[in-house]
Amino acid sequence: MTGGPGAVLVMGEALIDLVPSAQEARTHLAQPGGAPANVAAGLAGLGTPSWYAGALGGDGFARTIEERLVSAGAELGLCVRSPLPTALAVADPGPEGTGYHFHLQDTATFRIQDRSSEVGRFGAVYVGGLAAVVEPAAEAVAATARAGARESVLVVDPNVREDRTLDPEAAAERLRELCALAHVVKASDEDLVHLWPDTDPDETCRILAGEGRLVVLTRGARGSTAYTRTGEPVSVPAVPVDVVNTIGAGDAFMAGVLSWLVGIGAHRSGGASTLPRERAEAMLRFASQVAASVVAQSGTEPSVLNRA
Numbered sequence: 052m053t054g055g056p057g058a059v060l061v062m063g064e065a066l067i068d069l070v071p072s073a074q075e076a077r078t079h080l081a082q083p084g085g086a087p088a089n090v091a092a093g094l095a096g097l098g099t100p101s102w103y104a105g106a107l108g109g110d111g112f113a114r115t116i117e118e119r120l121v122s123a124g125a126e127l128g129l130c131v132r133s134p135l136p137t138a139l140a141v142a143d144p145g146p147e148g149t150g151y152h153f154h155l156q157d158t159a160t161f162r163i164q165d166r167s168s169e170v171g172r173f174g175a176v177y178v179g180g181l182a183a184v185v186e187p188a189a190e191a192v193a194a195t196a197r198a199g200a201r202e203s204v205l206v207v208d209p210n211v212r213e214d215r216t217l218d219p220e221a222a223a224e225r226l227r228e229l230c231a232l233a234h235v236v237k238a239s240d241e242d243l244v245h246l247w248p249d250t251d252p253d254e255t256c257r258i259l260a261g262e263g264r265l266v267v268l269t270r271g272a273r274g275s276t277a278y279t280r281t282g283e284p285v286s287v288p289a290v291p292v293d294v295v296n297t298i299g300a301g302d303a304f305m306a307g308v309l310s311w312l313v314g315i316g317a318h319r320s321g322g323a324s325t326l327p328r329e330r331a332e333a334m335l336r337f338a339s340q341v342a343a344s345v346v347a348q349s350g351t352e353p354s355v356l357n358r359a
Contacts, residue, residue, distance in 0.1 A: 054172030057313055058100040060129070060203075062195055063087025063182040064160050065105045065120070066138040067112045068151075068298060081112065083119040084140060085160070086180035086210045086302045093306025095124035097341065099313050102126040102173070104166045104195075105182070108159030109134035129166060133159035138181075142298060149298055153214045155181070161188035167198035175235075175309060175318050179208035183229060184222035193225065200232040204318045207233035208305050211245045219245075230259065235312070235323050237267040237305050256284070265323035267308055267335070269301060275339060277331040280324040285331040290343035303345040307338030 054060070065088035069079040083092075087105060094101035103125045107113040109132075116137065120127060138160035143150040155161065163182055170176050176199030182188040199205040209226040213219060223246050230236050230246070236259055243252040250258075253276075256266045260278035268276045274288040311334045312318040317326060326334070 054102065054169075054174075055100070056174040056316075056319065058102060058173050059091075059094055059206075059309060059313060060102050060104055060166065060170060060173040060176045060195075060199070061087050061091040061094065061125075062104040062163065062166060062176065062178045062192055063090075063180040064138065064163075064185075064188070065103070065107065065116045066140055066158075066160050066181075067116070068140050068142050070142045070298065071144065079141070081115070083116045084299065085138075086208065086305075087177065087182065088116065088120065089299050089302035090177055090208070090306050090309070091125045092120055092123035093303050093341070094310055095120075097306060097310040099306075099310040100126070102129050104129040104163070104169070106131040106133055106159050106162040106164075106188075108137040110136045112137035112139075113159065129169060131159075131162055131164050133162045135159035135162065144298075151212060151214070153181070153212070153216065155185055155214070155216060161185050163188040163191045165191040165194045167194050170195060170199045171202040173203055174313055175204040175206055177206045177208070177305075177309065178229060179226075180210045181212055183209070184217060184225050189225060193228070196229055196232055200234070204235065204323070205233045206235040206237070206309055206318075208237045208301075209242045209246060210301070211242045213245075233264060234321070235265045235267070235308075235318070237269070237308055239269045239271070239301060243268070253284075260324070263321070263324050265312075265326060267338075269304055275304070275335050277326070277335055279326050279331060282326075282328055282331075285328050285335065287332060287335040287339060290339045292343045300342045300345050304338045304342040307341030308334060310341075311337045 068084035091103040
């Protein structure tokens with residue numbers, strides 16, 4: 052078992068997205084997904100060592116997910132194995148973005164184990180997504196996040212999802228607690244509206260950053276903004292691109308942010324919360340390019356870019 056200051060522990064779900072086919076009506080294509088799995092694969096593809104601490108099932112979908120993670124270069128030594136089936140997310144693309152209908156219960160996907168004892172071996176720990184709010188994974192994620200906040204650098208992407216099987220208030224409370232623990236928070240404007248509905252997303256970011264965090268806000272085609280404890284917010288526009296697919300773009304952006312921070316050591320000793328303006332801008336531009344490389348193609352794999 053290895054890790055190191057340049058490695059990231061990624062905890063959360065790996066599932067299958069069922070995406071409508073552009074070629075055949077009434078046909079859905081199965082592609083590996085789950086925000087944490089996307090981040091783990093994205094980090095590895097960008098050259099940042101990532102260890103995926105999730106759970107894989109005993110069906111063909113799980114084998115597809117495993118092949119995807121391994122081919123990207125992610126390590127699976129902390130991944131739980133189960134004979135149960137893989138969770139499914141049925142994508143419903145629309146003009147306002149992609150919605151999902153989930154099949155989550157009695158699956159291997161959320162049989163995740165507490166990895167608190169492992170976090171000290173990693174430079175950063177990422178949590179978020181469905182596993183943060185779906186039991187039995189949610190408590191394991193929370194415990195690992197608490198340890199990550201003490202012993203490493205905790206990175207949280209709430210990645211809010213709504214589903215009939217989820218209690219929205221309980222889920223929101225869990226995600227707010229994770230954001231409160233985090234050293235780095237990346238969230239979309241929609242995430243923040245769900246979590247803090249009575250506060251403008253910009254003000255929410257300023258509050259979180261003022262408490263000693265780096266906060267990165269994404270607004271889709273309207274670009275992104277970084278908030279630090281010590282400076283004024285820094286914004287960059289989205290990279291212009293012919294949109295083919297938006298699924299996984301936010302996860303690719305997250306992988307870009309985290310890869311950039313770890314690559315230059317800016318995540319250590321509170322450095323993320325005090326990034327100077329020019330470095331915050333460079334980080335956002337890199338992450339935007341990574342996200343654009345996903346949006347411009349089918350699938351969720353970012354292109355390999357040079358962090359410099």
